[in-house]
Amino acid sequence: MLYIVTTTGRCNLKCRYCGGSFREDIVPYDVRYDIDALSHIINRDADATVVYYGGEPLLNSEFIRRLNSRIKDKRIGIQTNGTLVRNFDEDFWNAFDFALLSVDGREEINDLNRGRGVYRKVIESAGYLKSFGIETIARMTVTEYTDIYEDVMHLYGLGLFDRIHWQLDVVWDGRWDLLKFAESSYLPGLRRLMKEFMHNASRGDIMGIVPFLGILSAYYFEPYTHYPCGAGQGSITVNTDGRVLACPIAAEYTWNNLGNLYNFRRISSPDCSGCEYFRYCGGRCLFSYMERYWGEEGFREICEVTRRTVDIVLENVKDLDELIGRGTIKREDLRYDPLKDSTEVIP
Numbered sequence: 001m002l003y004i005v006t007t008t009g010r011c012n013l014k015c016r017y018c019g020g021s022f023r024e025d026i027v028p029y030d031v032r033y034d035i036d037a038l039s040h041i042i043n044r045d046a047d048a049t050v051v052y053y054g055g056e057p058l059l060n061s062e063f064i065r066r067l068n069s070r071i072k073d074k075r076i077g078i079q080t081n082g083t084l085v086r087n088f089d090e091d092f093w094n095a096f097d098f099a100l101l102s103v104d105g106r107e108e109i110n111d112l113n114r115g116r117g118v119y120r121k122v123i124e125s126a127g128y129l130k131s132f133g134i135e136t137i138a139r140m141t142v143t144e145y146t147d148i149y150e151d152v153m154h155l156y157g158l159g160l161f162d163r164i165h166w167q168l169d170v171v172w173d174g175r176w177d178l179l180k181f182a183e184s185s186y187l188p189g190l191r192r193l194m195k196e197f198m199h200n201a202s203r204g205d206i207m208g209i210v211p212f213l214g215i216l217s218a219y220y221f222e223p224y225t226h227y228p229c230g231a232g233q234g235s236i237t238v239n240t241d242g243r244v245l246a247c248p249i250a251a252e253y254t255w256n257n258l259g260n261l262y263n264f265r266r267i268s269s270p271d272c273s274g275c276e277y278f279r280y281c282g283g284r285c286l287f288s289y290m291e292r293y294w295g296e297e298g299f300r301e302i303c304e305v306t307r308r309t310v311d312i313v314l315e316n317v318k319d320l321d322e323l324i325g326r327g328t329i330k331r332e333d334l335r336y337d338p339l340k341d342s343t344e345v346i347p
């Protein structure tokens, strides 16, 4: 199970699409439950991954130290905005296996969304974390200003990130013309990116592009039967007030409440009956499935982009089969488990 542990609802940034801190009555800024109740559950779970979340989780580093000292031999990660990473020494970071750093691509695109000077800090942080041997994952938010090919390739070219993941800025933000962006920029860019992926694969190198790996993994190995992020089944969020949630960002919604650390339920899988893409998409995102802020039509537009994304990736499986057959790459190289990284697979 993946345990997303929110350490505070407070954030030191106010990104354009996010708005910064949670309301304190929804996600308190300090932890208000018995830490031993949580460490006990985690330690009993042989397959536990723990990822710290916020707000900006490093604003409550004391809690992170306390929980880390109580859990043994678990995969530990953090989702951070990357601005405070260098305030902590090697001793602190030694407890970690992986870190997701929010960065949207090229400096001008990132700083437009996240604030001036943020790009440089995050890039320095990525280098700092890598110097301790921590796996780094770039976590991009894709807006209408993104050039997906240029921005992913820019991050890839820095050589500081083991994997790159992105999510479309849809549903939780105001509506914008997704289909126009998809047709004119995003889908052609994905196609170019997939070509790059295949070019590298033909030389035996698998690029760590999470949406591609996640879709290929569902093709070659286990298909998704639920949202790939695991919300409410393979993953739970422990909110600072002690509530157990399905999805970390939807702390104010009652459908998202699963209970508390002593007694919590699982949620059911989405009903996407009739959609032949379900095995690769898994319903994409619980939050957008439940809260259709963009209406039914908006939901269908996002599905359309998802289907086209899956098509762009799977068009290449014949060539991948050949590379596997020739021994250039191994089938196993295409296995990807989003619950080990706290990623969502489908942008």
Ligand code: SF4
Residues within 6 Å of the ligand: 272, 275, 276, 277, 278, 279, 281, 282, 283, 284, 285, 303, 304, 306, 307
């Ligand atoms: S593309 Fe849409 S309908 Fe199909 S599985 Fe994904 S979320 Fe469900």
Ligand code: SF4
Residues within 6 Å of the ligand: 227, 229, 230, 231, 246, 247, 248, 249, 284, 285, 286, 287, 288, 344
């Ligand atoms: S994909 Fe959706 S349901 Fe899953 S964690 Fe992200 S916002 Fe929540």
